[in-house]
Amino acid sequence: xTATSRPVMADVARLAGVSHQTVSRVINGxxxxxxxxxxxxxxxxxxxxxxxxxxxxxxxxxxxxxIGIIGTARTLFGPTSIHRSVEDAARAAGYFATSVxxxxxxWQALSDATEHLMRVGVExxxxxxxxxxxLDVVRMNRSSVPFVVVEGDLxxxxxxxxxxxxxxxxxATEHLLGLGHQEIVHVSGxxxxxxxxxxxxxxxxxxxxxxxxxxxxxxGDWSADSGYAAGLRICExxxxxxxxxxxxxxAIGVLRALHERGRRVPGDISVVGxxxxxxxxxxxxxxxTVQQDFDAVGRRAITAxxxxxxxxxxxxxxxxxxxxxxxxxxxxIGPALQP
Numbered sequence: 001x002t003a004t005s006r007p008v009m010a011d012v013a014r015l016a017g018v019s020h021q022t023v024s025r026v027i028n029g030x031x032x033x034x035x036x037x038x039x040x041x042x043x044x045x046x047x048x049x050x051x052x053x054x055x056x057x058x059x060x061x062x063x064x065x066x067i068g069i070i071g072t073a074r075t076l077f078g079p080t081s082i083h084r085s086v087e088d089a090a091r092a093a094g095y096f097a098t099s100v101x102x103x104x105x106x107w108q109a110l111s112d113a114t115e116h117l118m119r120v121g122v123e124x125x126x127x128x129x130x131x132x133x134x135l136d137v138v139r140m141n142r143s144s145v146p147f148v149v150v151e152g153d154l155x156x157x158x159x160x161x162x163x164x165x166x167x168x169x170x171x172a173t174e175h176l177l178g179l180g181h182q183e184i185v186h187v188s189g190x191x192x193x194x195x196x197x198x199x200x201x202x203x204x205x206x207x208x209x210x211x212x213x214x215x216x217x218x219x220g221d222w223s224a225d226s227g228y229a230a231g232l233r234i235c236e237x238x239x240x241x242x243x244x245x246x247x248x249x250x251a252i253g254v255l256r257a258l259h260e261r262g263r264r265v266p267g268d269i270s271v272v273g274x275x276x277x278x279x280x281x282x283x284x285x286x287x288x289t290v291q292q293d294f295d296a297v298g299r300r301a302i303t304a305x306x307x308x309x310x311x312x313x314x315x316x317x318x319x320x321x322x323x324x325x326x327x328x329x330x331x332x333i334g335p336a337l338q339p
Contacts, residue, residue, distance in 0.1 A: 007048040008050070009024065009050070011048055012045055012048060012050050013283060015044040015048060015135065016043075016044035018041060022037065022041065026093075027045075027094045034200075034229050035315070042089065042299050042302075045092040045093075045260075051088055052160075053264075056134050058155055064120075064123055065094070065095055065096055065123070066096045066097070067090045067095045067125070067302070068098055068099070068100070068117035068120075068122050068124070068125040068126070069083060069087065069097055069126045070099075070102070070114070070117070070126070070127045070128065071083045071100070071101045071102065072127075072128060072130065073132070076222055076249075077275050078151075078195075078292065078294075079128050079130060079290075081235075082140065082298060083099070085294045085295045085297060086126050086150065087099070087298075089301065089302040090302050092302075093283060098120060100117060105224055122145060123145060124145050124148065124306075124309050126148050126301050126302075126305060127148070127149050128150045128151065129151065130151050130193045131150050131190075132192050132194070134197065136156055145309075146159060146305060148160070148301050148304045148305045148308070149161070149162075150297060151194070151195055151297075159304050159308060161297055161301045161304055162273070162319055162323060163292045163297060163319060163320045163321075164197055164320065165195050166199075166201050166202040166205070167319075167321065167322060168199065168202065168274060168290040168292070168322035169199040169200070169206070169246075169290075170202040170205060170206045171290055171322065171324045172202075172244045172272045172274065172289075172324070173206035173207060173244055174206050175288070175324055175330065176242040176270060176330065176331055177207075179242075179330060179332045180333035181270060181333050182212055183215075183239045183241050183242070184207065184240075184241075185217075185240050185242070186199075186203045186217040186244050186245075187217065187218050187220050187226075187227060187231075187234075187243060187245040187250050187254060188217040188218070188219050189219075189220060189250075190219065190220075190222065193222075196246055199274065203217070203244055215237075218230040218233055218234065220246070222246075222249060223249055223252065224249045224250065226252045226253065227250030227257075228252060228254070228256050230250065230257075231254035231256065231261075232261070234269075235263060240269065240273070241269060241270065242271070242330070242333075243269060243270070244272045245274065246274055247274050247275050248273035248275045248277040248287060248289055249277070250273070251271055251272070251289070252283065255271060264330055265285055266330050267332035267334065270329060271287065271288070271330070272287075272289060273290070274289060275290070276289045276291035276292070276325050277289075280325075283329070284289050285327065285328040286327035286328050287329045288324070288325065288327045288330040289327075289330075290323070290324060291323050292322050293320050293321075297320055301317075303317065304317060
């Protein structure tokens with residue numbers, strides 16, 4: 001391939017170390033491809049910027065070549081990042097992606113969005129559904145096209161993809177426990193979101209495994225404003241030495257409240273967030289957080305939907321494993337704070 005030529009299927013095959021027939025089967029959603037081979041081909045497609053002739057493929061197959069995406073929280077970093085990764089993965093797999101973004105999550109709005117996508121002829125729908133209302137629509141869906149749920153309560157839909165939220169919360173809590181903290185307060189997201197409940201569950205399990213009784217979580221709504229309010233409450237709680245916030249926006253609000261009340265981070269209180277927003281490394285202090293691989297989530301969502309579109313029984317995909325990113329907002333508990 002020259003610097004000015006467009007990549008072709010043979011270039012993808014060469015980079016991925018497979019045959020061009022394998023690349024074709026991946027693009028067309030064949031179910032017989034090993035997951036690791038499919039991932040390698042999709043990464044090669046993304047790296048080269050290869051774009052299959054979607055219109056020609058759709059004409060030959062007698063299908064639209066379109067995948068619908070319903071987003072329910074485009075103002076939040078996590079759902080927005082997943083939405084982008086699903087769109088990128090759909091294009092890399094040779095599909096057009098058409099999206100409906102909802103400003104409010106109601107049964108009627110979700111039903112209307114689903115009906116709209118059916119009318120334009122999508123072959124499948126990816127629902128980026130964090131809250132219970134969206135999951136209820138998917139569970140009651142009777143359309144002829146497959147639905148894949150990304151995030152949310154993955155037990156409430158047949159096709160699901162997501163990050164191991166319980167593990168992520170355990171990693172955050174165990175990091176703090178390893179630094180000697182025992183009074184760890186959790187600032188949760190809204191509890192009608194399955195991700196928020198999963199992160200509460202992971203925090204509670206880690207605390208329980210350490211022989212500690214966790215306090216009641218302080219509930220937020222994912223916003224920095226709610227994190228700020230939670231931080232003010234936490235300043236009134238005697239003995240607290242660490243905070244695990246269910247997302248970075250709320251952690252930012254906690255940091256502001258602690259600063260205003262003269263509490264040093266991490267000298268007096270350590271703080272951990274969740275998501276690893278781009279600004280996290282540039283806060284004062286830089287924020288320790290849990291990173292989610294949103295690109296992997298997008299690729300797995302498209303793998304699941306293309307398998308279903310092809311008529312195969314989709315193979316269960318493992319949850320994406322999150323990882324800790326340790327920065328300077330956490331530190332070992334000092335002698336003055338030890339119980």
